[in-house]
Amino acid sequence: NAGVTQTPKFRVLKTGQSMTLLCAQDMNHEYMYWYRQDPGMGLRLIHYSVGEGTTAKGEVPDGYNVSRLKKQNFLLGLESAAPSQTSVYFCASSYPFGDYQKIYIQYFGAGTRLSVL
């Protein structure tokens, strides 16, 4: 039972380079999310998806693009990396819990540590 898997775990980029972070979940969850974690700021939502083929902007979407071509995968792209994008990136997926009031429990991957020089 893998849960949420993120690749790669670490990456170093030079300013202006591009890369794609992959998130895969094997729990058949509809909703998926990309967050970034910076010291003292908790997690901030970059983009999210409520189902295959759909994406939406979160709190800090600038400089990132996403795609959800398959239900189990959610890709985060950096077209032209900047030092301000140095961060730890977390992917999550969620499912509804409860009979009357639906609560969505989010499951997180182990993270990708990205440094942009």
Add this chain to the structure above:
Amino acid sequence: GDSVTQMEGPVTLSEEAFLTINCTYTATGYPSLFWYVQYPGEGLQLLLKATKADDKGSNKGFEATYRKETTSFHLEKGSVQVSDSAVYFCALSGGRIKAAGNKLTFGGGTRVLVKP
């Protein structure tokens, strides 16, 4: 908009000490409240949750009570262990907007270090 404020760390304790991490929130409506824990080098894991006022969430010896009158969800544990060393995040969902995606709003996190 919705927001979560939690005490800044680091919090350093001795084993078997009592732990409290304060969390307050701002939200309209009736949000659900969560505590997530992040162990070193890992992603976040749900620790406990509460979905309505006066609910008490509990797990692994940790407890938190949803207090609507004080808009708080403080985390407590009566006797911590070295293995409880981690970063703890308070979060809410479904406040101002039961939005598409049921997004979480996180506090800044509190690092806890338990010494033997």
